[in-house]
Amino acid sequence: MNIKLIAIGKTDNKNLQTLMADYQKRLGFYIKFEFEIIPDIKNAKNLSEAQQKQKExxxxxxxxxxxxxxxxxxxxGKHMTSEAFSSYLQKHMNSGIKQLVFVIGGPYGFSQEVYNKSDGKLSLSKMTFSHQMIRLFFIEQLYRGFTILRNEPYHHR
Ligand SMILES: C[S@@+](CC[C@H](N)C(=O)[O-])C[C@H]1O[C@@H](n2cnc3c(N)ncnc32)[C@H](O)[C@@H]1O
Known part of the structure; x- marks a missing residue:
């Protein structure tokens, strides 16, 4: 099984990029992981919030x-402990699916069409994070999930 993470818009924050790259590399030891960025469209056109969500x-x-x-x-979405999340990943790997896709919404969240097509919602906290920060927090949880599954030590920086 592959895991793909889709997010909206590049980040210009070098610190975030460095940390993301580090966790992506570590995750790559456990699973084929792809991080795909959908270009931010808000600067290109003068769209309303609803139109932007629709396009995204x-x-x-x-x-x-x-x-x-x-x-x-x-x-x-659903709240899970990191241990429950690792079991959730294992369950999907056992199910025989080819790809598990996680998506982070843009600054305004998701359109109704995206909600309608989704198979589930996952929350990392009751608090709202920026669409930039959440990608780092989530990729860290993916890495943590695999260290739990493999019973391996978590490597801190
Ligand atoms: C700034 S938030 C959007 C908030 C927007 N008010 C909404 O209704 O979704 C941008 C994206 O970050 C992600 N996000 C932010 N906080 C989150 C959390 N606590 N758990 C999971 N995802 C979160 C979601 O994918 C969200 O679409």
């Missing part, structure tokens, strides 16, 4: 295949 939603759905399991990162 179309782009998100164009990246997802019918056979993928699509999970949205959403503050109103």
């Amino acid at each position: 939603g179309e782009q998100i759905l164009s990246k997802v295949s019918a056979s993928d399991v699509l999970i949205l990162l959403d503050e109103n």
